[in-house]
Amino acid sequence: MKNEKKLTKREENYSKWYNELIIKASLAENAAVRGCMVIKPYGYAIWERVQSLLDEKFKDTGHKNAYFPLFVPKSLFEAEEKNAEGFAKECAVVTHYRLKKDESTKNKLIVDPEAKLEEELIVRPTSEAIIWKTYQNWIKSYRDLPLKINQWANVVRWEMRTRLFLRTAEFLWQEGHTAHATKDEAMEETLLINSIYANFVEQVMGIPVIQGIKTEAEQFAGAEKTYCIEALMQDGKSLQAGTSHFLGQNFSKAFNVKYATKEGGLDFVWATSWGVSTRLMGALVMAHGDDNGLVLPPNIAPFQVVIIPIYKSKEDIEKIEKEVEAIKDIFREHNIRFEYDDRDSFTPGYKFNEYELKGVPIRISIGLRDIEKKGVEIARRDTFEKMFVPKETLLETIKTTLDDIQTKVFEKALNFRNNNITQVENFDDFKEILNTKGGYISAHWDGTRETEETIKKLTKATIRCIPMDVQSEQGKCVYSGNKSTQRVLFAKAY
Amino acid sequence: MKNEKKLTKREENYSKWYNELIIKASLAENAAVRGCMVIKPYGYAIWERVQSLLDEKFKDTGHKNAYFPLFVPKSLFEAEEKNAEGFAKECAVVTHYRLKKDESTKNKLIVDPEAKLEEELIVRPTSEAIIWKTYQNWIKSYRDLPLKINQWANVVRWEMRTRLFLRTAEFLWQEGHTAHATKDEAMEETLLINSIYANFVEQVMGIPVIQGIKTEAEQFAGAEKTYCIEALMQDGKSLQAGTSHFLGQNFSKAFNVKYATKEGGLDFVWATSWGVSTRLMGALVMAHGDDNGLVLPPNIAPFQVVIIPIYKSKEDIEKIEKEVEAIKDIFREHNIRFEYDDRDSFTPGYKFNEYELKGVPIRISIGLRDIEKKGVEIARRDTFEKMFVPKETLLETIKTTLDDIQTKVFEKALNFRNNNITQVENFDDFKEILNTKGGYISAHWDGTRETEETIKKLTKATIRCIPMDVQSEQGKCVYSGNKSTQRVLFAKAY
Structure with missing residues (x-):
């Protein structure tokens, strides 16, 4: 497969x-x-x-x-x-409350015109x-x-x-x-x-x-x-x-x-x-997300760890499952959310790819060789790093790695966000930055709806918000040149 | 109030x-x-x-x-x-996807006839x-x-x-x-x-x-x-x-x-x-439910215990809350779901009545006199029994009482149900029982839709089910007199 x-x-x-x-x-x-x-x-x-x-x-x-x-x-x-x-x-809008048989076509239904509501019902927006x-x-x-x-x-x-x-x-x-x-x-x-x-x-x-x-x-x-x-x-x-x-x-x-x-x-x-x-x-x-799929922060992941057995024979899998049972017990005891994927109709390679797409934070694989070496292999979804972990330190490694992924994923997004807020002082730069770099443009705005609408029409950028932690600052509107007392954040938006 | x-x-x-x-x-x-x-x-x-x-x-x-x-x-x-x-x-049935202003009446909306769906949508039943x-x-x-x-x-x-x-x-x-x-x-x-x-x-x-x-x-x-x-x-x-x-x-x-x-x-x-x-x-x-309101089995109750302070002055309530804090800690530790109602705009009597209506399994009331006697008063919702419980045995009493309520509420309903399954052998008795005693009628049925429908028409009783644990038994249909191999349960139904 x-x-x-x-x-x-x-x-x-x-x-x-x-x-x-x-x-x-x-x-x-x-x-x-x-x-x-x-x-x-x-x-x-x-x-x-x-x-x-x-x-x-x-x-x-x-x-x-x-x-x-x-x-x-x-x-x-x-x-x-x-x-x-x-x-x-x-x-x-719901306008009718009944269907009836369409006499002209077998097994078809039509809206019953006699079942019209006196007052229409809006499906709540x-x-x-x-x-x-x-x-x-x-x-x-x-x-x-x-x-x-x-x-x-x-x-x-x-x-x-x-x-x-x-x-x-x-x-x-x-x-x-x-x-x-x-x-x-x-x-x-x-x-x-x-x-x-x-x-x-x-x-x-x-x-x-x-x-x-x-x-x-x-x-x-x-x-x-x-x-x-x-x-x-x-x-x-x-x-x-x-x-x-x-x-x-x-x-x-x-x-x-x-x-x-x-x-x-x-x-x-x-x-x-x-x-x-x-x-x-x-x-x-x-x-x-990255080019390999979703990347889930451990705190939101439905399961933080996926365990995949690597085996060829029935004897292999029996040995492996004995080891896995012990790991499961430890995870359960310490509230680590995990899934054990023992489906025999899919190869390990298929599964690796599937959980990479699904962004599962840590993958554990365990085969006979790992058992001999008294440990398992773990792989991080965010950095693709792999390492062999001895049984005794597995729980500790999983815990610190989950914490580290949570931190790193946030920091990466934070750095990206912070690097993509650009202060701009004139409308040419505004358009230039918007079309090349993108991200947020921090600019002065004169507070009028007209300016806001004009900028939107010309650039597709809208005022995303007036940040709550912004300092008041004297300046001139990036579009009209009129007085402004603080910067707002413009961006194209979803 | x-x-x-x-x-x-x-x-x-x-x-x-x-x-x-x-x-x-x-x-x-x-x-x-x-x-x-x-x-x-x-x-x-x-x-x-x-x-x-x-x-x-x-x-x-x-x-x-x-x-x-x-x-x-x-x-x-x-x-x-x-x-x-x-x-x-x-x-x-949803037939339209837009409203528009009604030009003839200020601030009114009408269904936009131009926004008719090509295919109607049924709101899932x-x-x-x-x-x-x-x-x-x-x-x-x-x-x-x-x-x-x-x-x-x-x-x-x-x-x-x-x-x-x-x-x-x-x-x-x-x-x-x-x-x-x-x-x-x-x-x-x-x-x-x-x-x-x-x-x-x-x-x-x-x-x-x-x-x-x-x-x-x-x-x-x-x-x-x-x-x-x-x-x-x-x-x-x-x-x-x-x-x-x-x-x-x-x-x-x-x-x-x-x-x-x-x-x-x-x-x-x-x-x-x-x-x-x-x-x-x-x-x-x-x-x-009873004539005083809902009666909740503890396992389904959002809160199993309500604690109501009885006080006159600000000093009273301060003393009471100290005691209540200790009780809350114990309940939290032992997963007993509780609510403490310290609203000062309602009297204790009003609250007693409210929680009786709401079927809260156990009510605890605590006033200065209870504190002096080193305990609280508890009242069971199902039996209305009241008793004074010393602090030391409170947790144990609450636990056993909750268990007992769960058991008793079920047993009461089970006895009622079992006392209201009547075996009936002929249609006169069928009608008589249905109109006087009610409940389930266990009777032979010939297995035909006609008989089922006729009985429904004549009595409003339907076959609620063919019980899964019923013994096969030779007999005659209570209505038609035809052969039957097992009893079914008839009743009027919601």
């Missing part, structure tokens, strides 16, 4: 490399439904780690999970005007509308606040041009929706979540991010202020990896959600919403 | 009791979308336990999770004829069609088998009359879809899953079930054989709590999924599918 031909190289065709990698590493594939994807078991196992680790963070900070309906009646959907306008063009309609009944008094709810769900945004994980009609995500008595508390929540996202993506997924604020043009439809984490991909484009919105009182006013204050008054509540999605899977591929 | 008026009693109006309990215990509520529900945090926390515990069982038996699209193109949906026919009447279309590409050779996949997802079945958890337009479930090289292996899988369901529902949820086989009239549309677990509710009606289907080669033939055998042949694969849903939440309520 031979593997199919090699992966396209990144520098040859980055976008082809990306698609091929996802298919060959068995992460996902295009579904038989236009614009939708099937997340395959290996890809889903990574997503399950994202879910369980983030879920823990949300719960540790006082959030509870709940579940709200998939459908939003049109009249609710349009209640918050800006939000509705922002999503109207990409809504899947995001759940603010249905959730705030629900909060109307849940929030009566200060006793009911803060209300901090999260849901793990599927959402649908009809996209014309789709790409696996990055832009699909249906995707999976979590969406948090909170309500607070004060503006300050809501703002604190918005920032808390943005930092939870940043820490998770950096420490678990090994992807450095820039925390920042979106400009008005780029913020969430219905938000007062959108905070985000932006990550740089290897092709020099930025990817918005998560957003946390301060919604002000927009939704509480649209849905008339007031609470009785401790002092006896009646006030509108303050809101936030925030989410990360299966898009993070795309970031993972593009931040760390 | 007073609680709202008492729960309706079961014997007064069972169905009203059920609805009220779900609302008052904050499990779920009707959504602003017709037929859909909002699963509230406490209800969702129970569902999360169902998910994590069942997921572990699936993974331990070699299944992997994946995710398939929400939408099924109509042409795929109709490929397996019986399955399509079975679900056609309850399909939500179950995923066999889309999954078997996908398996076409995944299964080529015996090396790809068995393929054992599960997904946690939402599905939509348009129901005219809905009830929280039992029958809602959208519900949450898991659906397993497996493919096998042989018929025997597929049958083994079908039975394995049915027993996993039975063990889970009995041992974790404390609900006794009968494992059985559905008659042809009652089986899944597209299955060759449907296995099920049936549970008896306190009103004498049966609830189908889970099903596991042997699909034969129906779907592999409909979607042309063949595999190259080891011997060089080409064969259709054998399939199973199986699922449990948020319906289990309804079973939980109706199997154990």
Whole structure:
């Protein structure tokens, strides 16, 4: 059984490399439904780690999970005007609730025209509308606040041009929706979540991010202020990896959600919403992948070590399995996630290639010769280094190597990112850098929507964010020459 | 702050009791979308336990999770004829992919008639069609088998009359879809899953079930054989709590999924599918609930113990919290799930009532007098027994009490179930028992669909299942008087 031909190289065709990698590493594939994807078991196992680790963070900070309906009646959907306008063009709409037999063609079904809904239902592109309609009944008094709810769900945004994980009609995500008595508390929540996202993506997924604020043009439809984490991909484009919105009182006013204050008054509540999605899977591929496939940081890998037996006869494999059992016990005891691949219908070479594509951090191979020498061979996915490790030091070596891979993978991405932030002072340099080097351009901007839009039209670069840690600095807008007080980050983006 | 008026009693109006309990215990509520529900945090926390515990069982038996699209193109949906026919009447159909501004009314949106889909999309009522279309590409050779996949997802079945958890337009479930090289292996899988369901529902949820086989009239549309677990509710009606289907080669033939055998042949694969849903939440309520609210078996309870401080002054609460910290540490160390409710905007009496409604197995209350006496008061939810427990024996008492509640709740339900299986030999007794005592009627049936349908028409009772452990026994059909070789179980059902 031979593997199919090699992966396209990144520098040859980055976008082809990306698609091929996802298919060959068995992460996902295009579904038989236009614009939708099937997340395959290996890809889903990574997503399950994202879910369980983030879920823990949300719960540790006082959030509870709940579940709200998939459908939003049109009249609710349009209640918050800006939000509705922002999503109207990409809504899947349910209009009928029954099929019937097509009398003219055997075994075919048609939509039953008599089963038309009185009011159309929108398949949720995001759940603010249905959730705030629900909060109307849940929030009566200060006793009911803060209300901090999260849901793990599927959402649908009809996209014309789709790409696996990055832009699909249906995707999976979590969406948090909170309500607070004060503006300050809501703002604190918005920032808390943005930092939870940043820490998770950096420490678990090994992807450095820039925390920042979106400009008005780029913020969430219905938000007062959108905070985000932006990550740089290897092709020099930025990817918005998560957003946390301060919604002000927009939704509480649209849905008339007031609470009785401790002092006896009646006030509108303050809101936030925030989410990360299966898009993070795309970031993972593009931040760390190489020409041999995916490279997984150990903290996010479904299994950190794969053990592959090298054998010819039945007697060989029996001897090997005895050794492997001991290794498995040690790994289990020390919470090292592993998989033992003893499929006899695939060669070791095929398996080596498969796990390289899948980015498994460490590969252990063990044959008779290794047993004689009382050890195993280990290979690092990130550096391709191989070494023979004696049994006695195996656990220690695996632990330090996993730690080292986690650190190195992050550092590599961080160096790349830091080397690709360029300060620019005039528009010619701006265009030049954008088209040659790519990455982030740190430049002064006059703060107007016109300038932002013009630059986008001329260069396809958008303001990814106003970084949160940026120093105020007097300067002139890179495009208009007007006064500016701080630099913002421009980039082409996914 | 007073609680709202008492729960309706079961014997007064069972169905009203059920609805009220779900609302008052904050499990779920009707959504602003017709037929859909909002699963509230406490209800969702129970569902999360169902998910994590069942997921572990699936993974331990070699299944992997994946995710398939929400939408099924109509042409795929109709490929397996019986399955399509079975679900056609309850399909939500997406026909458009865009809204636009209604020029005649400010801030209103209408469906854009120009954004009509070429082919309608069905919101999945179950995923066999889309999954078997996908398996076409995944299964080529015996090396790809068995393929054992599960997904946690939402599905939509348009129901005219809905009830929280039992029958809602959208519900949450898991659906397993497996493919096998042989018929025997597929049958083994079908039975394995049915027993996993039975063990889970009995041992974790404390609900006794009968494992059985559905008659042809009652089986899944597209299955060759449907296995099920049936549970008896306190009103004498049966609830189908889970099903596991042997699909034969129906779907592999409909979607042309063949595999190259080891011997060089080409064969259709054998399939199973199986699922449990948020319906289990309804079973939980109706199997154990009493006139004071929910009664949770400790194994499924999101928190097994609630700790409530009884205090008047700030000094009181400080003293109490010192004691409580010690208890919390012990509970954490021994994996006892607990919650400490120190909200100062609610009285202890309000809280007692709230956790009684929520069915929390054990309540601990602790005030200054308890501290003086070096202990706490505990109250069991199932028996309402209260006792004072000294600090030193608290952990031991909690552990044994939780075990005892788990056992007793199951035994109570088992006794009730066993006392409500009545052997009946003629149709007059059949009707009499059904209308007075209710429960299961164990009776001979001649095996024909006609008899089954007639009995249903005359009595509203259906054959819930042919129990798997039933002895073969010569007899005469309770309705037709024709020959029969074994008894089946009839009941009215949810």
